[in-house]
Amino acid sequence: MGIDKESDIAANLQIGPTSAGMVRIYIEADGGIELPLDFEPEEAEEIAEELRAAAEAVRAMGTSKPKPKRK
Structure with a gap:
């Protein structure tokens, strides 16, 4: 996948x-x-930055799907 x-x-x-x-x-x-x-604090901050960058990229594309349903 x-x-x-x-x-x-x-x-x-x-x-x-x-x-x-x-x-x-x-x-x-x-x-x-x-x-x-488990991540060292510095690694966790890098992951957070990657999440923010991905969210900004999606906003820039102007496409956002509804949140998936959670059980």
Whole structure:
């Protein structure tokens, strides 16, 4: 699956600090999939910048789809 391909898979996303001083992105998807991703604070800031840049690119294209339904 590519980054620009739509999917019917639903997932929950949580982001927060860990007791070990990391930033965790926790993804829970249908079928019992749990994916904890831990990042150093600097890496988390880089990810945040990439998210902002992608959002700005979508706004510049003038195309925005409705938010997907979450379970």
